[in-house]
Each structure stands twice: as C-alpha cells, then as structure tokens.
Amino acid sequence: MKKxxxxxxxxxxxxxxxxxxxxxLHKAGYQQVIVVDDGSKDNTFPAAVNAGATVxxxxxxxxxxxxxxxxxxxxxxxxxxxIVTFDAxxxxxxxxxxxxxxxxxxxxxxxxxxxxxxxKESRIPLLRKVxxxxxxxxxxxxxxxxxTDAHNGFRALSRYAAQKIxxxxxxxxxxxxxxxxxxxxxxxxxxxxxxxxxxxxTLKRGHGSxxxxxxxxxxxxxxxxxxx
Amino acid sequence: xxPLQIIVVLFALFAWSRAILRLRDHKISVGEFVFxxxxxxxxxxxxxxxxxxxxxxxxxxxxxxIDLAVYVSILLMFYLIFxxxxxxxxxxxxxxxxxxxxxxRFPKHK
Numbered sequence: 001m002k003k004x005x006x007x008x009x010x011x012x013x014x015x016x017x018x019x020x021x022x023x024x025l026h027k028a029g030y031q032q033v034i035v036v037d038d039g040s041k042d043n044t045f046p047a048a049v050n051a052g053a054t055v056x057x058x059x060x061x062x063x064x065x066x067x068x069x070x071x072x073x074x075x076x077x078x079x080x081x082x083i084v085t086f087d088a089x090x091x092x093x094x095x096x097x098x099x100x101x102x103x104x105x106x107x108x109x110x111x112x113x114x115x116x117x118x119x120k121e122s123r124i125p126l127l128r129k130v131x132x133x134x135x136x137x138x139x140x141x142x143x144x145x146x147x148t149d150a151h152n153g154f155r156a157l158s159r160y161a162a163q164k165i166x167x168x169x170x171x172x173x174x175x176x177x178x179x180x181x182x183x184x185x186x187x188x189x190x191x192x193x194x195x196x197x198x199x200x201x202t203l204k205r206g207h208g209s210x211x212x213x214x215x216x217x218x219x220x221x222x223x224x225x226x227x228x
Numbered sequence: 229x230x231p232l233q234i235i236v237v238l239f240a241l242f243a244w245s246r247a248i249l250r251l252r253d254h255k256i257s258v259g260e261f262v263f264x265x266x267x268x269x270x271x272x273x274x275x276x277x278x279x280x281x282x283x284x285x286x287x288x289x290x291x292x293x294i295d296l297a298v299y300v301s302i303l304l305m306f307y308l309i310f311x312x313x314x315x316x317x318x319x320x321x322x323x324x325x326x327x328x329x330x331x332x333r334f335p336k337h338k
Contacts, residue, residue: 036331049336056331066324070331077332170324222313 005101005156006032006080008071009053010064011088015043018088022051025086028094034075035088038067064153065174069167076162081105084156089199092154096194100156103190110161110187111178113147114154114194123198131213138217139176142224143183151175151216152196161187172212173219229276236275244268 007030011018018035025033035048039061048055056070068085075083082104086092096114103109116124116132124132135150153175157165165181167174182189247264250256256264274281274293281293290296 039327045336049338052338055336057334057336058327058331060323060327062324062327066328070328073328074332074335168321170320222317 004081004105005030005084005097006034006075006078006082007084007086007097008068008075009033009035009086009088010038010067010071011035011040011044011048012038012061012064012067013040013042013044014088015040015047017090018044018048018053019051021086021088021090022048022053024094026052028097030094030097032075032078032080034071036067036071036074038062038064063171063174065167065172065177066170068174072157072162072167076159080162081159082156083159083162085153087153091152091196091198093195093197096154096192100154100192100194103192104156104158104161107158108188109190110158111165111182111189112156112192113149113179113189114152114196115147115149115191116152116194116196117148118191118193124196125198127210131210135176135213135216138220139179142176142220143180145179145183147179148191150179152194154194154196161185169219169223171215171219173216173223176216176220177223233275237272240268240271240275 007025009018009021022033022035033053035044035051035053035055037045037048037055037057039058045055045057054074056074058067058070072083072085082101084097084101086097092114100112100114103112132150136147139145139147139150151172155178161182164185164187165178167177167181169177181187244265247256247261247268251258251261274284281296285291285293285296288296290299
C-alpha cells in the first residue's frame with residue numbers, strides 16, 4: 001500500500017518545513033514523495049531536493065491548486081495507483097496517512113477526504129470553525145454534497161479519480177473544485193477522521209481567513225454561473 | 229451646422245476608416261467590422277441630425293435620447309467587463325499550463 005502511494009506536496013516558501021515533512025514521510029515508508037515548488041522566493045527547491053523528494057518547479061507562483069495539479073499529473077504519468085495530497089507546513093500528520101489511503105487502496109472509495117469533524121480532536125480556532133461550517137453549507141448549496149469538512153487539503157485519489165478530476169482553479173478555490181468534480185464525475189468518496197495541527201506558523205499565513213473565504217466564494221460563483 | 233457636429237462626424241469617419249483598414253489586414257472579423265460600422269453610423273446620424281435620436285429613443289420607449297445612451301453604455305460596459313474577465317481567466321489558465329509543462333519536463337532528484 002505504501003509503495004503504491006505517491007504523496008504530492010505543494011510548497012511555497014517552505015524551506016524550513018519541507019525537509020522535515022519529507023523526512024517524516026520517508027521514515028514512515030512512503031518513498032514516492034513529489035514536492036512542487038510553486039515559484040518560492042526562498043530555498044524551498046534545493047531544500048526539497050536535498051531532502052530526497054522528486055521536485056518539480058513552477059518558474060512563477062501559480063497558487064496551491066495549480067501546484068497540486070502539477071504534482072497529481074506527474075504522479076499519474078509515473079504510474080501512481082494512489083495519490084495523496086499533503087500539506088507542506090506540517091498541518092497534516094503522517095500517522096493519518098494509512099487511514100486516508102486504505103479505502104482507496106481497497107477500492108471502497110475513489111476519493112477520500114480528511115475531516116476534522118469526525119471524532120478526532122483538532123482544536124480549531126473559533127473564527128476558522130465558523131468559516132469552515134459556512135463553506136460546508138456552501139458546498140451543499142452549490143453541489144448538493146454533504147460533507148463534514150472542507151478545505152483542509154488532506155485527500156487521497158485513486159488513479160481513476162486522478163484521471164477524471166479536472167482542477168482549473170489555480171488558487172485556494174481548488175478545494176471546493178475537488179468536491180464539485182467528485183460529485184460531477186459521480187466518484188465514490190469517503191470522509192476519514194484526521195487531526196489537523198494548528199501551529200503559530202500556519203495561523204500566521206492566514207489560510208482560512210475571512211478575506212480568503214470570500215475570494216474562494218467569488219471564484220466559485222464566477223465558475224458556476226459565468227464560465228460554464 | 230455647429231463646429232462640434234463637424235468634429236464628431238469627421239472623427240467618426242476617421243474611426244470608421246481605421247475599421248476598414250483593419251478589416252483589409254484581416255485584423256478584425258467581418259462581424260466586428262459590422263459592429264463598428266453600426267456604432268459609427270449611429271454616431272454620425274445622431275450628430276448630423278439630432279432629431280433622429282428622439283425617434284430612436286422613442287422607438288425604445290425611452291423619452292430622452294440621453295437616457296437611452298446611458299442605458300446602452302452601462303449594458304455595453306457590463307458586457308465588456310465580462311469579456312475581459314473571461315479573457316483574463318483564459319490567459320491565467322494558459323500561463324499555468326505553460327508553467328506546468330516546464331515543471332513536468334524537468335523533474336529534479338537528488
């Protein structure tokens with residue numbers, strides 16, 4: 001199972017976090033680690049290469065969605081049977097990988113999503129909790145999909161799903177797009193309880209801020225009503 | 229005839245002549261040429277014979293020609309903004325595609 005899984009990490013200015021994450025993954029037995037350096041201004045690229053990952057470099061920053069798609073496409077090209085999207089900054093735990101991969105490996109799901117709200121304790125800041133619940137509602141409103149969590153970036157895809165899912169949102173709206181695509185392509189999905197670690201570092205970056213939530217909503221509306 | 233009317237008509241004729249040249253160079257399509265012809269013909273007609281503007285606006289059920297002009301401009305602007313939005317979105321996606329191609333062609337291992 002571990003041999004078949006390709007772990008895809010999108011990294012932007014993560015020179016300190018990436019080597020640690022890659023080392024942890026290798027230690028846990030995941031040898032196929034693909035880091036996509038999304039036009040970082042720091043030394044993410046050499047740091048990831050030295051850590052022993054396969055590194056793809058975006059010459060200019062294109063956003064997390066674009067970087068993940070690059071990694072997924074590459075993994076697919078390399079014959080990956082299972083592709084996992086994993087965070088560069090240590091938010092996701094290696095211990096949860098097994099659980100997120102299992103349903104895909106056994107064929108009970110084409111896609112699995114990590115969920116913070118399924119039992120395991122994640123200590124989520126209040127504002128973020130409100131935004132998350134809001135985005136879950138929006139996902140239901142837009143695509144009719146009932147999820148317990150959204151936008152945490154921890155997911156596993158089967159080879160078949162990776163082939164089917166088309167991600168066009170370059171920036172953060174890709175997370176909703178994943179859900180939309182799963183719904184549109186009628187893929188089987190499962191949610192798996194995971195713990196997301198909130199460190200000062202990740203909170204400082206402002207992922208999940210109110211402004212970002214509105215940007216995502218705006219992109220979703222534009223895509224749904226104007227670009228289809 | 230007012231000097232302003234003459235200037236507007238001359239400008240419209242000049243602009244239309246540019247459209248003819250662009251069409252001849254195949255820089256614009258026939259459809260676009262027809263669009264610009266209608267625009268400049270309307271400008272010339274209303275500048276030369278201001279009373280036609282009344283006829284047109286009444287035809288649309290708007291009492292004052294200036295109101296009609298404002299309505300049409302707002303509609304046109306919304307449409308143009310939408311087109312620019314779509315085009316820039318396409319441009320973004322093409323840029324990403326290009327960046328992705330380059331990235332996937334040169335993977336780096338230790």
